[in-house]
Amino acid sequence: MTDTPHRRGADRTEAIMRATLELGQEIGYAKLSIEAVAARAGAGKHTVYRRWSSKGALLLDSLLSLNEPGLGYPDTGDIVADLRVQIYAAVDLLTRPPFGPLFQALIGEAQHAPQVATALNERFIAPQTARTVARLEAARDQGQLSPDFDLDLAMSILSGPLYFQLLITQEPLTHEYVDRILDALFTGMGPGHR
Amino acid sequence: MTDTPHRRGADRTEAIMRATLELGQEIGYAKLSIEAVAARAGAGKHTVYRRWSSKGALLLDSLLSLNEPGLGYPDTGDIVADLRVQIYAAVDLLTRPPFGPLFQALIGEAQHAPQVATALNERFIAPQTARTVARLEAARDQGQLSPDFDLDLAMSILSGPLYFQLLITQEPLTHEYVDRILDALFTGMGPGHR
DNA sequence: TGTCAAGTACGGCACGTGCCGTACCGATAA
């Protein structure tokens, strides 16, 4: 079964995505070539191009293939604790190889490939955002947040600084940093402006 | 002056950076090639490679050459109003062509070119951040903010969501959005968590 | 159920193209 040549369909798809992740981890996204991926997977270039229109599309599928969603998105009734669990999980994912570095490179690619940007948003960012907003909304409906609490803005304040550190300042993402953001969002910046 | 062949030094540097910005605006960063830049500038490729080690380094210099700092960073005594002016200016810069789109592409490039990332941080992000933090620090020293006000965290909350929209969700950056972030930071998320 | 022909996906190879980064050349300026 393993040696049989000319396997088909999902078989090849998986082999190619696996090769993409392996090579990406070994040599980095920048040096990754479709030719090398095909060779590693024991596939022809046509087979790659038939399913993916670009290196970015291939990497996005490859990354999503190893992201198991549904882990760690609880609703215990404590909105802050639940959000902490969600965002810890997101930070862990963004940090852990091979997902983290390759995902970061994919965001980079998206900056000059609009199709990749759209796909990345629809298939990863938006669902992740939706889960957090849904949890916030539930808390608001249960009276734990004020009725005029701005869900989308809260979401941006939770996510923005994380991606800012990941993509711009390149400082490490830590759970402690997440705690500080949650503190600022829900209890304010110290006594704050006065 | 225009037709004289074999001009030297800073003359050539400026012509090459101008060609980079022109071509970048016309065809986008992804399709921009050193060869095309050299041709447009009437320069040899060697002259480009002598001064810049990569396309990213060239674009960074080109972009910085048209960013005139020192505009709109006032200290009127009103911290919120002053920050608003600063961040409006930053948003305008990030939005206005040719700077905006090319800068965005440069951040993308930085994701898989560490040297570009470092240079981008040192020569653009860090100075910008420092100005904002300095203004916040002055406000804290003057008693307008509480003594334990977290300057760096505030900076992240101000910048993060902006870059998140610019790089990830690709929604338009507006002054109104800046206002909402400032509101959240200095007056809290509605009555907020309770 | 068994056979076989048509259709499809495949691996492998070769091709032309575009851009890379380097090397060399003759011309021009300091």
Place this chain on the structure above:
DNA sequence: TTATCGGTACGGCACGTGCCGTACTTGACA
């Protein structure tokens, strides 16, 4: 003279496509 310049040529690499022979799948027919 000497360093810098524009221009050109070069080898190398990866791109995306076309073609070929093979292996697998499908389904009609007996």
